Amino acid sequence: MTITNRNPAAAAEVVLDDVDVGYSGQRVVHAISLELPRGQIGCLLGPSGCGKTTLLRAIAGFEGVMRGEIRLNGESVSRPGFTLPPERRSVGMVFQDFALFPHLDVAGNIAFGVRGWSRGDRDRRVRELLRLIGLSGYERAYPHALSGGQQQRIALARALAPKPELLLLDEPFSNMDIELRTDIAHEVRAILRAEGTTGILVTHDQNEAFAFADCIAVLNNGRLSQWDTAYHLYHRPADRFVADFVGEGTIIPGKVCENNCVETALGKIRGPLSDRFGPGTAVDVLVRPDDIALDNDRGDIKAEVLSKAFRGADFLYTLRLQDGTEILCVAPSHDNFVVSDHVRLRLNFSHLVVFPRGDSGPARR
Amino acid sequence: MTPEPAAPPARSRIKWLPRRVAQLSLWQMVAVTMALVLALPVLVIFAHVFLPAGDVWLHLRETVLGEYVTNSLLLLLGVGIGVLVIGVPVAWLVSVCEFPGRRIFQWALMLPLAMPAYIIAYTYTGMLDFAGPVQTMIRDLTGLGFGEYWFPEIRSLTGAMLMLTLVLYPYVYLLTRAAFLEQSVCVLEVSRTLGSGPYDSFFRVALPLARPAVIAGLTLALMETLADYGTVAYFGIPTFTTGIFRTWYGLADPAAAAQLAAVLLSFVFVLILLERWSRMRARFHHTSSKYSNLPRYRLRGWKAGAAVAACLLPVLLGFLIPAAQLSIWAARTTDHWMNPDFAQLVFNTFYLAAIAAVVAVALALVLAYARRMQGGLITGIAVRVAGLGYAVPGTVIAIGVMIPFAWFDNTLDSLMRDWFGISTGLLLSGTLFALLFAYVVRFLAVSLQTVEAGLGKIKPSMDDAARSLGMRPLGTLTRVHLPIMRGTLLTALLLVFVDVLKELPATLILRPFDFNTLAVRAFELAGDERLAESSSAALAIVLVGLLPVILLSLTIERSRPGQRQQKGRRNEDSAEAEPIAVPAGTQGA
Numbered sequence: 001m002t003i004t005n006r007n008p009a010a011a012a013e014v015v016l017d018d019v020d021v022g023y024s025g026q027r028v029v030h031a032i033s034l035e036l037p038r039g040q041i042g043c044l045l046g047p048s049g050c051g052k053t054t055l056l057r058a059i060a061g062f063e064g065v066m067r068g069e070i071r072l073n074g075e076s077v078s079r080p081g082f083t084l085p086p087e088r089r090s091v092g093m094v095f096q097d098f099a100l101f102p103h104l105d106v107a108g109n110i111a112f113g114v115r116g117w118s119r120g121d122r123d124r125r126v127r128e129l130l131r132l133i134g135l136s137g138y139e140r141a142y143p144h145a146l147s148g149g150q151q152q153r154i155a156l157a158r159a160l161a162p163k164p165e166l167l168l169l170d171e172p173f174s175n176m177d178i179e180l181r182t183d184i185a186h187e188v189r190a191i192l193r194a195e196g197t198t199g200i201l202v203t204h205d206q207n208e209a210f211a212f213a214d215c216i217a218v219l220n221n222g223r224l225s226q227w228d229t230a231y232h233l234y235h236r237p238a239d240r241f242v243a244d245f246v247g248e249g250t251i252i253p254g255k256v257c258e259n260n261c262v263e264t265a266l267g268k269i270r271g272p273l274s275d276r277f278g279p280g281t282a283v284d285v286l287v288r289p290d291d292i293a294l295d296n297d298r299g300d301i302k303a304e305v306l307s308k309a310f311r312g313a314d315f316l317y318t319l320r321l322q323d324g325t326e327i328l329c330v331a332p333s334h335d336n337f338v339v340s341d342h343v344r345l346r347l348n349f350s351h352l353v354v355f356p357r358g359d360s361g362p363a364r365r
Numbered sequence: 366m367t368p369e370p371a372a373p374p375a376r377s378r379i380k381w382l383p384r385r386v387a388q389l390s391l392w393q394m395v396a397v398t399m400a401l402v403l404a405l406p407v408l409v410i411f412a413h414v415f416l417p418a419g420d421v422w423l424h425l426r427e428t429v430l431g432e433y434v435t436n437s438l439l440l441l442l443g444v445g446i447g448v449l450v451i452g453v454p455v456a457w458l459v460s461v462c463e464f465p466g467r468r469i470f471q472w473a474l475m476l477p478l479a480m481p482a483y484i485i486a487y488t489y490t491g492m493l494d495f496a497g498p499v500q501t502m503i504r505d506l507t508g509l510g511f512g513e514y515w516f517p518e519i520r521s522l523t524g525a526m527l528m529l530t531l532v533l534y535p536y537v538y539l540l541t542r543a544a545f546l547e548q549s550v551c552v553l554e555v556s557r558t559l560g561s562g563p564y565d566s567f568f569r570v571a572l573p574l575a576r577p578a579v580i581a582g583l584t585l586a587l588m589e590t591l592a593d594y595g596t597v598a599y600f601g602i603p604t605f606t607t608g609i610f611r612t613w614y615g616l617a618d619p620a621a622a623a624q625l626a627a628v629l630l631s632f633v634f635v636l637i638l639l640e641r642w643s644r645m646r647a648r649f650h651h652t653s654s655k656y657s658n659l660p661r662y663r664l665r666g667w668k669a670g671a672a673v674a675a676c677l678l679p680v681l682l683g684f685l686i687p688a689a690q691l692s693i694w695a696a697r698t699t700d701h702w703m704n705p706d707f708a709q710l711v712f713n714t715f716y717l718a719a720i721a722a723v724v725a726v727a728l729a730l731v732l733a734y735a736r737r738m739q740g741g742l743i744t745g746i747a748v749r750v751a752g753l754g755y756a757v758p759g760t761v762i763a764i765g766v767m768i769p770f771a772w773f774d775n776t777l778d779s780l781m782r783d784w785f786g787i788s789t790g791l792l793l794s795g796t797l798f799a800l801l802f803a804y805v806v807r808f809l810a811v812s813l814q815t816v817e818a819g820l821g822k823i824k825p826s827m828d829d830a831a832r833s834l835g836m837r838p839l840g841t842l843t844r845v846h847l848p849i850m851r852g853t854l855l856t857a858l859l860l861v862f863v864d865v866l867k868e869l870p871a872t873l874i875l876r877p878f879d880f881n882t883l884a885v886r887a888f889e890l891a892g893d894e895r896l897a898e899s900s901s902a903a904l905a906i907v908l909v910g911l912l913p914v915i916l917l918s919l920t921i922e923r924s925r926p927g928q929r930q931q932k933g934r935r936n937e938d939s940a941e942a943e944p945i946a947v948p949a950g951t952q953g954a
Binding site: 060085087089092093095096097102103113159 | 822824826827829830831832833834835836837844845848849
């Protein structure tokens with residue numbers, strides 16, 4: 001991962017070193033290690049109940065750690081027996097329900113964290129942030145009179161006001177309209193960049209994660225599956241869970257026939273294989289919808305259309321191969337096949353992703 | 366009381382305590398201790414179930430118990446039917462229809478809440494008895510004399526049903542109306558698209574959805590009916606509450622009185638279970654969080670007239686007429702209340718009510734914070750138990766306070782006399798402390814409900830937000846909690862204050878010698894047939910009782926999402942939507 005470091009001055013480097021977190025003796029998060037460089041934006045992605053919010057609260061200082069260490073800018077802030085309280089961490093947080101103070105107006109909410117500043121500085125900071133979030137002139141409005149999107153941006157401004165070194169966002173977009181989410185994620189990312197703050201987002205929505213983060217941690221059942229860029233999560237998933245959770249696709253059985261070649265219902269698929277998959281090993285192969293091309297002229301694999309979903313620029317077809325295996329395939333929407341049509345396929349693999357047979361996890365989603 | 370979610374729960378380990386107890390956190394111990402102390406009266410009463418039956422109890426069972434049960438059940442039946450017949454239709458009219466005066470009736474229908482049942486009972490007695498204005502007018506108009514015409518006897522079981530119905534129907538009205546307003550328009554519209562007409566939709570969708578709320582309102586009214594002492598005592602109807610008084614004072618048998626109270630308690634518990642059950646169902650029946658204004662059916666012509674009459678009648682009979690009568694009496698007897706004695710009486714009452722309110726709200730705060738800091742089964746049960754008193758009749762609580770306090774005083778006194786030859790006399794029983802304790806047991810739920818609703822508005826994430834913005838726990842308390850809770854605390858104080866002001870039976874039993882409150886004075890004067898003289902005290906109670914009614918109507922006005930704030934798009938469950946805390950125990954029995 002190489003991402004440029006835009007603003008080293010105000011941002012924190014976050015290091016999690018073999019961290020366990022839990023409540024009342026019950027471990028929720030196990031052995032998490034990751035490093036987020038200064039000024040970068042990271043994301044904790046996973047299904048609900050995977051422990052991502054717990055981990056975020058541990059980084060904020062609301063929960064202690066049971067093992068390992070959390071370091072901000074090299075300073076140890078959490079270790080067993082010691083938790084630096086949240087108010088002394090220079091960490092801002094945006095909450096899922098925004099948690100705006102109902103008794104304070106917009107200016108009062110934003111200025112809540114900078115009450116130590118002089119009046120002039122405070123007012124300037126409030127005005128500056130309102131301009132940044134596009135809500136100038138709303139100083140005297142009260143939270144209940146604002147729309148969800150406006151409240152969300154006020155919550156962001158409030159968290160940014162004290163110039164935190166690290167901003168944590170706990171599913172901040174989940175209360176918003178789906179159409180708006182990606183837009184707002186982009187917008188918030190731009191604001192974080194402008195403020196030069198390191199950020200960590202928690203979400204269960206991969207589109208949000210892709211739109212927001214430089215680097216994404218996929219959590220499964222309290223454990224870190226992969227800490228990587230969106231591109232690598234999609235094309236080089238570390239395990240079946242990541243393959244399954246990120247993006248669409250099917251996992252079909254296969255058998256290694258020779259080095260760097262797997263025999264499947266789709267025929268022989270070639271690609272670099274790890275040494276541990278010797279010839280004869282039974283494996284599962286990840287087939288992304290774009291690994292298959294619909295090509296009635298040159299294709300040599302026969303399949304039948306089971307169902308299809310129109311997605312604008314393309315169709316997502318569910319196809320059945322001759323031996324009954326079902327796969328997904330994306331095709332441009334100018335070719336319009338109908339259900340039960342017989343079609344021909346061509347392989348279009350750029351990477352071969354193979355897992356040992358019999359790993360846990362559902363075959364497709 | 367510092368909100369400190371981050372810190373590990375303060376665990377106090379005391380070695381000599383059993384392990385399970387030693388593992389309770391500080392908050393849990395506080396909650397459990399408070400619950401045990403507050404449950405003492407009820408536990409004492411229950412313990413008497415297991416005592417061997419004494420002669421008096423056997424005598425009671427053979428002679429009057431059947432009558433008590435029959436009368437109490439008939440009273441419940443009559444009041445139950447009455448409050449449903451009045452409460453549900455008027456709730457429907459003001460929330461679904463449009464007719465002249467609807468906006469006024471919306472709150473005016475709550476006015477009878479300010480009128481304690483015993484006050485309305487003797488006011489009507491004064492108006493309807495032989496020498497009263499109504500019969501006098503009949504005689505003047507017809508020329509008939511005594512015994513030559515039929516006139517209903519107000520001092521009867523039917524009369525008591527009517528009196529209680531007139532002041533208790535607002536419970537059904539309030540909860541039913543809230544249920545109608547909470548219903549999403551969508552479900553009504555769905556039913557329209559499925560081929561049901563507006564009236565059909567009401568009976569097939571709106572009313573069944575509101576049923577749990579109707580039942581909850583009904584059970585509250587029935588609890589008040591069971592708890593009533595003033596009305597039935599004044600009308601001379603033998604029920605449980607009057608029976609307990611008779612056994613306590615007339616037969617001087619505390620054990621038998623407590624056993625009678627235990628039977629009454631079992632009736633109450635059936636009602637509590639019914640109420641819990643219906644409230645649980647009310648949650649399931651909450652269909653949607655999207656609201657919009659209900660389109661009202663505009664009534665015209667005779668229909669509008671009938672609607673006005675239906676709403677006017679309960680307000681007239683339940684508040685306006687008795688309040689007018691009280692005012693006339695009070696105006697005629699100015700020398701009875703424009704004097705230092707009456708001022709002393711008012712001061713006594715307000716002083717007592719104010720202390721009780723402060724104590725109840727302080728304890729409610731501790732319990733509510735205990736639940737917030739250390740939620741879970743133990744704290745939850747403790748808070749529930751502590752709030753149970755709202756359903757327990759004042760008579761029962763008074764007996765339950767008196768028995769252990771008297772035992773303590775007597776034991777201490779005899780010990781001290783044996784050892785040192787000093788008599789300690791009455792330390793607890795017959796003091797203001799006993800009375801205050803009973804008030805707190807009875808009305809803690811009122812403050813608890815309000816405080817918990819207020820604290821619920823401060824989401825835990827707001828604590829976290831304040832912490833992440835550099836605020837220490839104490840700062841969070843003073844800069845976030847206190848400003849948000851201020852209104853709530855005032856409301857809770859006011860509600861308890863007014864309830865204590867109205868309370869009659871527990872005050873009668875527990876008050877120190879020669880100590881009077883407005884309620885006791887009004888009741889005693891009325892009992893001596895000095896109705897006009899009692900009116901000033903009664904009117905004072907009614908006037909102060911109006912305050913929470915006004916407050917309640919404002920709360921409801923604000924609680925309907927989308928009703929007033931249409932300017933900005935509102936978030937579904939944003940700030941202001943307070944749960945409507947219907948003050949239990951409003952009638953003071």
